[in-house]
Amino acid sequence: MTRDSLTAAASAVGLSKIYGEGGTHVTALDNLGVEFLRGQFTAIMGPSGSGKSTLMHCMAGLEPVTAGSARIGDTELGGLDDKRLTTMRRDRIGFVFQSFNLLATLTALENITLPMAIAGRKPDQAWLDRVVAAVGLADRLGHRPSQLSGGQQQRVACARALASRPEIIFADEPTGNLDSRSGAQILSFLRDCVRDLGQTVVMVTHDPIAASYADRVVFLADGRIVDDLRAPTADSVLDRMRRLDAVARTS
Numbered sequence: 001m002t003r004d005s006l007t008a009a010a011s012a013v014g015l016s017k018i019y020g021e022g023g024t025h026v027t028a029l030d031n032l033g034v035e036f037l038r039g040q041f042t043a044i045m046g047p048s049g050s051g052k053s054t055l056m057h058c059m060a061g062l063e064p065v066t067a068g069s070a071r072i073g074d075t076e077l078g079g080l081d082d083k084r085l086t087t088m089r090r091d092r093i094g095f096v097f098q099s100f101n102l103l104a105t106l107t108a109l110e111n112i113t114l115p116m117a118i119a120g121r122k123p124d125q126a127w128l129d130r131v132v133a134a135v136g137l138a139d140r141l142g143h144r145p146s147q148l149s150g151g152q153q154q155r156v157a158c159a160r161a162l163a164s165r166p167e168i169i170f171a172d173e174p175t176g177n178l179d180s181r182s183g184a185q186i187l188s189f190l191r192d193c194v195r196d197l198g199q200t201v202v203m204v205t206h207d208p209i210a211a212s213y214a215d216r217v218v219f220l221a222d223g224r225i226v227d228d229l230r231a232p233t234a235d236s237v238l239d240r241m242r243r244l245d246a247v248a249r250t251s
């Protein structure tokens, strides 16, 4: 079986998102189609305002779509009421944001296990040990966020996203607030989770080096997918960005 014959962890068909109405409306996503395959690390790139965050928010059920379909696995998000959407996000999706969103009063371990505690689920201890070892935080589990560096805090946020073995992790510029060394640790970690643990990760980034950790880069412009690059390197990503920029300036 080739990787491309794997099933989609998330998919969009004819996805449109329009903010506002009448003369002030903004078309953030324009009849977009995409599949994010299981066990792959996909980066989403594109100029500011091209719709990257909107795409991720619609795919994660954080924003309602205006038209078309957004699915997690076989589940059509448009068909879920608020309660089912909340449960689906909690049970099937992991999130990593630019601001780490950790609770200041909880320890690293409590932050990691909080979503499962809220869901009333017991963590799989062997898996949790593996995740904690993979993020290299075994000796920091009793620390509170203020006692951790930015990179360590983001590693806690990654471990929290992974703890419940979600079907897909959405990461919105996870290295945006980190120095390059801490950023490289997070990116290596996400890549290893995909390669070694079979995790599916979709990450928005502006950084060609960050994108080069992915298996695939999807480029957005004006709410549409305009390019799709496999096995990216920082150079090949930069090259595509320059080409797309040149096309945008002449059109």
Ligand SMILES: Nc1ncnc2c1ncn2[C@@H]1O[C@H](COP(=O)(O)OP(=O)(O)OP(=O)(O)O)[C@@H](O)[C@H]1O
Pocket: 019, 020, 026, 027, 028, 046, 047, 048, 049, 050, 051, 052, 053, 054, 055
């Ligand atoms: N809540 C909102 N209300 C109105 N317009 C919005 C809203 N959120 C986003 N937009 C608009 O939708 C378009 C796409 O925004 P989005 O944040 O998805 O882009 P992006 O590619 O993630 O940008 P950036 O790289 O700057 O974060 C932009 O024109 C933006 O101004």
